[in-house]
Amino acid sequence: MHYPSATPRRLHRFHGGLHLPDNKAQSNGRPVERAALPKRLVLPLQQHIGKPAHPVVETGDRVLKGQLVARAQGLISVPIHAPSSGTVVEIGDHTVPHPSGLPAPCIVIETDGREEWADLPAPMSDFAQRDPEALRQRIREAGIVGLGGAAFPTSVKLDPPQPIHTLVINGAECEPYITCDDLLMREQAARIVAGIAILRHLTGAGECLIGIEDNKPEAIQAMTRAVADRGLEGTEVVTIPTLYPSGGEKQLIRILTGREVPSGNIPASIGIVCNNVGTAAAVADAVLEGKPLISRYLTLTGEGVAEPRNLEVLIGTPAADLIAQAGGYREPVARLIMGGPMMGFTLHDDGVPVVKASNCLLAASPAEAPDPGPALPCIRCGQCAAVCPVSLLPQQLYWYARARDLEKTQAYDLFDCIECGCCSHVCPSHIPLVQYYRYAKNESWAQEQEKRKAEQARKRHEARMARLARKEAEKKARLKKKKAALAKKPAGKAKEGAPDPKKAAIEAAMKRAAEKKARLAAEGAAPKNTDQLTDAQRRQIEQADARRRAAAEPESGGKPAEKTVSEE
Known part of the structure; x- marks a missing residue:
């Protein structure tokens, strides 16, 4: 069967750029292999733009492949899943791939070699009939980020505020040495195109442009064939000139559409969404198979590597394990770079893990990474x-x-x-x-x-x-209301005929005391504890009794009070 070549299309030029030696032949000559399972997987909680994920496992927990181990925090965040089955042996700071070389929180899993899968969500093979929000939620739960290097949460990117008319798929892979996207397009074109179909349904884009640099003829042919086999209308594979950095999001949009993304804006502001080919493949895995993002293609290259190649690696695999699988180092090695020679950064330790944004490990010789010397004015x-x-x-x-x-x-x-x-x-x-x-x-x-x-x-x-002012105002209002209520009551004595409860209680108590004294007198018993009193104590008692009588006389209408025990 004859398949059409990439669509001839009027292309546009962006300002500047460089023609660089691509150095891609070192690593793109052999098929992709699966990396060996490491003894330990180190999963940084911050592998994406936004807030770091929060662990949902504890040290000692056994986890299964694909199981959630850290949940997303907030909108701009993604979850992290176990790349293999094993036991969580540590949650703490480890060195991570970052220009600073500083440690960051990680989950460390000791693998058991069983590769036991957790229960995965049901496939959405009928995605075309599914609500876009359900598909976005599936992509978010799968932990998918942009695999072109930015690592921005894909579910957020696929929920733009404006209508989208064009979907751009980035297969340019413009940076020297890196060939993982090239091999992915050659070997997994149908998977990428399935992801493109899902992305088009999600965004509602009527047009899809797949941009690939002209130094990747096999990838161009494979993608063209896959698009034709699926019958995706409105989807074009476009060959673009090899020029660095044509793989930049805004630069690729300029090349393919002639439109400029305004300063300080994102492509969605002009109705365009751009995704990497690796991201499209990951979307297909999540939607059609329920698999989270736990592995990716990665290039091992440079004159410092004995056998340059591409590997499918589990997220969290230490760089040293991958270098060993590529035959080890070939001396001398000037720098070990995560990423390419233009946008990558130097690793100070090859024990750092591969993360979702990692696309290349470049072991550069002194000739490939010469010392520029001191900076001059x-x-x-x-x-x-x-x-x-x-x-x-x-x-x-x-x-x-x-x-x-x-x-x-x-x-x-x-x-x-x-x-x-x-x-x-x-x-x-x-x-x-x-x-x-x-x-x-x-x-x-x-x-x-x-x-x-x-x-x-x-x-x-x-x-x-x-809040304090409001409480103070409410307090003053209650006090004012209480004062007003008190002011309305008649001042002075209570209404005639209404007994005073306080006076009534006093009279009742005095009556009970008098009755008790009378009873004791009739029985001839003396009050308790009075036989040993001193004269001073007796005088105090008499004075107290006198005060009681004086207080009781007005209440009894001037009648003399009954004698107390001391008077008797």
Whole structure:
């Protein structure tokens, strides 16, 4: 059967960019293999943009493959699942893949080799009849994030506020050395296209454009064939020129549609959603099989690796285990990089785990990663501005970032920077420009967070003061009401004929005392404890009795009170 080639389409150019040696032949010459099961899996709770996941297991718990081990916290967050069966042996800080090299909270699972699956959600093979919200919830529960490197929660991206007319699938894989998406498209094209069908139903997009660079002919052919086999109308495989960074989201949209995403906005603002081919495959797994995201394709490459290749690896596998499966290190190794040479970062420890955003481990030789030497002063040559794919002014951003003038960096669209590294690559002064931009972004985020906290504290204080003022006002109102009620009562004596309860109680008590004394007198018994009294004590008793008589005389109408025991 003859399959059509990728659709010829009018393409557009973005500003700047670089033609770089792709160095992809090192790793794309052999089929993808499944990585060996490691003894331990280390799962960072922060593998995505947003809030970290919260553990739902404890040390000592046995877990099954695909079981939820950490739940999402808030909207911008995703859950984490056990990549294999085993026992949770630790929940604590471990070194994670991050430029800082600092530790972060992780769940550590000691695998048992059984690969026992947990009960999975039922497949949604009838997804076309399902409500989009149910599909989004399935994708969220599966822990799917963007697998092109950003790791943004996919369920959030698939719920834009505006209608979507175009779905862009990113198969460009423009960064040198990385070939995992290339191999995924070659070997799993039907799975990717199934995911595309789900994404189109979810977004309601009438058009789908699959962009692939022209240095991947086998992937282009496989994807074209898979689209034709499924009969997806309105879906085109588009071959684009090899130019770095054509795989950037906004750059690919520009190439395929000619439209520019406005500064400070996202593609959804112009009716476009962009997803990576790996993300589409993960969506198919979640919806059609109920499987969570627990593995991904990863490239092992560089002159420092004995046998470069692509592996399907479980999330949480230590980098050292993967290097060992690729034949180990081949000396000398200048740097071990997570990601590619342009946007990746150096790992200081090969014991760090693979996370959802990991697409490559590059063991670079000194020739592949030469030491640039010390940074020299900027000469304002303008080469950085010429290659910037976002049309920024990198030298101005550098000066303001260096001076910590964060307001100016934002005025020069700092957050439009995609950190592609083109400016740093061409800088004759070897200034690590991207590092300055990352620093400025982090400082800006920190300041914004502090402002947000201060604003929340101010609102809480104002709410507290308002609450206290309200309570005080209510208290005063009750007191005023009580005073008004008391003022309405007639002052002075009570109404005539109405007995005074207090006086009545006193009279009753005195009557009982008198009756008791009379009874004792009749029986000839003396009051208790009076035979040993001193003269002073007797006088005190007599004085007390006198006071009682004086108090009782007005109440008895002037009649003399009965004698007390002491008087008798």
